[in-house]
Amino acid sequence: MSPQIPRPIDPSLHPLVTGNYRIATPAIEAFHELVMRCLRYRIMGALIYGPSRIGKTRAIEYVRLMLARQHPKMTTFHAQCEHKPRHAEGPFFVNLLEAVGDHTPNSGTNPAKRMRLTLRIREAAARAGSSTVLLFCDEAQRYNENEYEWLRDVHDALDRQHIKLFTFLVGQEDLLAQKTALQVAGKTQIVARLMVEEFAFCGIRNAEDVATCLDGYDQTAYPEGSQWSFTRFYVPQAFDAGYRLINDAGVLWQAFEAAHHKASLPGRLEIPMESFARAVEIVLKDSELKDEPAYCPTAALWAYAVQRCGYVQSRHATGRVLVPA
Template identity: 70%
Template sequence: MSSEQHSTLASASLTSGARPTDPALHPIETGGYRIATPAIQAFSDLVNRCLRYHITGALTYGPSRIGKTRAIEYLRLLLAQTQPKITTYHAQAEHKPRHAEGPFLSNLLEAVGFPDPATGTNSAKRMRLINKIKEACARNGSGTVVLFCDEAQRYDENEYEWLRDVHDHLDRLQIRLFTFLVGQQELLAVKTAMQHARKTQIVSRLMVEELAFFGIRNVRDVATCLNGYDQTCFPRASEWSFTRFYLPQAVEGGYRLVNDAGLLWSAFEQLHNRHGLPGPLEIPMESFTRAVEILLKDSERRDGEGYRPDAASWSVAVRNCGYIQSRQALSAELMTSAV
């Protein structure tokens, strides 16, 4: 098919309002998308600053379910697009009753994509890890590696030492490893304890910079995130924004999700206050995206040129997004940790 025919078909699709792809394949259905937030932008700035100034370690901490893991996924995708020569990995620290070097190395081997990561001696695992990273750097054409360690508050002192050993080994091969420790608030306490114990080698290598991660905290943050749905397109080269995919006629008539930032923030605020939740409103990314997805799917059948979701529609979406359950789970965790 010629480029003119492709263009003609695309134009016909835009005119007719026919969707350019199967709705079941859309990222909102598959979950395969990430929307930038002010917190993610702050995290991205931290990563770029560390890369630019050769700061090899930083930590990012915040409450559970606030969006840290989604931020890691977003930043890996962003780095793949903007700095494709950089090798990135995402390791998930595991909760385990005993901390041994073998399981720790197996976890890192799994993160770098090594088959059968649990087999072999510790020394064999260590060499496999180094070689796997070395191969990836050679393939990508750069000696720069970014490792995100999620739930890093689960590591003990020995695991931080083993991680530092990996840094040192790669450094001898002229491969610079940048480690970003991501976890709950206890992660900051881990750094403080390391400083008091004079574990300067760990702190100076893995914990130089720090960032407090946060949720969506005001109506401006809501607008920033909603604008992502209005601007992100699928398929990528098309003119079909996420909003337009579900509300083509409303968008044709001028509607944008960002217009409803005040309505969405108000719906969360009312729910937060109605349940007497402690502290200021801070929306976890998981709850936010689910609310937007519910609104888009529920509004799809009401779509029309003059359609605009009303406050009641946003309230229904917010009530069903899991925000209350998320906050109650967080409160229970905080009470448990306090005891």
């Protein structure tokens, strides 16, 4: 990193190093809009579905960060649904108790766990000063009908205590099939409470999406309120001379396209946020020592970053086929 330009913080503390940051893709922004719409119209449940490893967990984290900024009195929880060989009531409530911060989630009988869950949610809402609580259930396709019924019971118990619980079921495409199966089976009470809205989540699908995401690095400042955008922190001389990552949106998209075709991956290109972010991080970190007013990353560096970001490897690992739209 160029020593002649002092940075406002120790570089080792920067979010790009710690990984503690989230950049919005168009799909993540649409997810956030869905959540806000549900809150506005009091729609208590929605399902968000998409392929595995496409960035849904990162999207939950981003939406929760935005809600904490925009609506600091609202309480949000993130439950990671676990794979269970047996769908028992005890493990289901233990998982939710862990999500809401209970210190002894395994203690007590199942009815006691259920009561303690509603108590913990009510306490959190009281501390925050709002009766609105949002629960994001990640990998929700792992739930079965009984677990949806137990979740509905939690809704009803909280409703009697004047707490509004909004549930967002986030998972793979199986979620949509589950909704259909519940409708066919006449389980309308589950669908009407937990699955009213639905949203198909996707990765980064074109050069315009790439530009939107790169603009996030150009605009997001750290420390907040400073003039130090993520891009400027790593290449301040180039940035001050006019360079922006968004300028390279087409180059980066083409690099991913080339990697996709070279690896003979099926379906159309759809970049997961994790792979995308890693590629951008590689370019910024490899650019910092080359920084000068005339500097801009080469197409070869972008290609190298795509090679090292894990996109091809993760697609091979999941064996996932993306159906052309």
